[in-house]
Amino acid sequence: MTAIHCQIRGRDVSRETFERLRRYEDLLRKWTSRINLIGRSTITEIQERHIRDSIQVFDSVPDATGNWVDLGSGAGLPGMIVAILAVDERPDLKVTLVEADLRKSAFLATVARELGLDLRIEAQRIENIAPLGADVLSARALAPLPKLLEFAQRHMAPDGVAVFPKGARWQEELRQALEKWRFSYQNQPSVTEPDATILKIGGISRV
Numbered sequence: 001m002t003a004i005h006c007q008i009r010g011r012d013v014s015r016e017t018f019e020r021l022r023r024y025e026d027l028l029r030k031w032t033s034r035i036n037l038i039g040r041s042t043i044t045e046i047q048e049r050h051i052r053d054s055i056q057v058f059d060s061v062p063d064a065t066g067n068w069v070d071l072g073s074g075a076g077l078p079g080m081i082v083a084i085l086a087v088d089e090r091p092d093l094k095v096t097l098v099e100a101d102l103r104k105s106a107f108l109a110t111v112a113r114e115l116g117l118d119l120r121i122e123a124q125r126i127e128n129i130a131p132l133g134a135d136v137l138s139a140r141a142l143a144p145l146p147k148l149l150e151f152a153q154r155h156m157a158p159d160g161v162a163v164f165p166k167g168a169r170w171q172e173e174l175r176q177a178l179e180k181w182r183f184s185y186q187n188q189p190s191v192t193e194p195d196a197t198i199l200k201i202g203g204i205s206r207v
């Protein structure tokens with residue numbers, strides 16, 4: 001059991017995790033001045049808008065095991081945060097980040113190297129990668145839910161779970177998705193945005 005020493009916006013983390021998150025934040029600030037990793041207006045709110053938001057995605061699957069695949073990771077949100085938390089809290093988890101933009105995937109490779117993280121980076125389009133068999137699949141700000149379900153069907157293991165943080169229009173996206181897909185779902189209100197939610201989805205098949 002890892003000793004708890006620090007907090008990120010009310011969430012306990014070990015001192016080592018806290019330090020890795022701080023180094024990630026430093027690298028994100030440095031690289032964002034050169035490439036567009038996160039919206040400029042959110043740079044002053046990295047801990048709340050990005051890191052804490054990603055931690056809640058990790059926490060939404062407390063029994064995660066096997067392969068965690070994050071699609072369209074961008075700056076590593078939530079995938080890199082999952083990989084950082086997993087070092088202390090879920091060391092058996094294998095994390096894969098999929099990001100087609102070569103400058104962003106170079107950033108992800110740099111973070112992984114500097115923090116000594118053992119993760120896989122696929123610098124390719126989601127559509128072109130052989131099925132990844134994800135036990136947990138995440139994607140944040142990548143696409144509307146019907147499109148995410150198409151990706152999930154290709155890359156999720158049969159018993160896998162998908163976790164999608166969604167904004168205020170999540171119920172409308174759900175309604176549209178149910179026209180084409182069958183699936184089970186749970187929603188968990190976001191701790192960072194009052195109208196947002198984390199959708200947990202399983203058992204995906206076409207109508």
Ligand SMILES: C[S@@+](CC[C@H](N)C(=O)[O-])C[C@H]1O[C@@H](n2cnc3c(N)ncnc32)[C@H](O)[C@@H]1O
Pocket residue numbers: 071072073074075076077078098099100101104124125126127139140141142
């Ligand atoms: C709006 S950004 C969101 C990034 C990050 N998930 C976040 O929440 O900040 C979407 C990212 O997905 C990547 N992306 C979009 N379509 C993709 C595809 N088909 N295959 C791989 N990456 C893709 C883009 O390059 C971009 O970095």
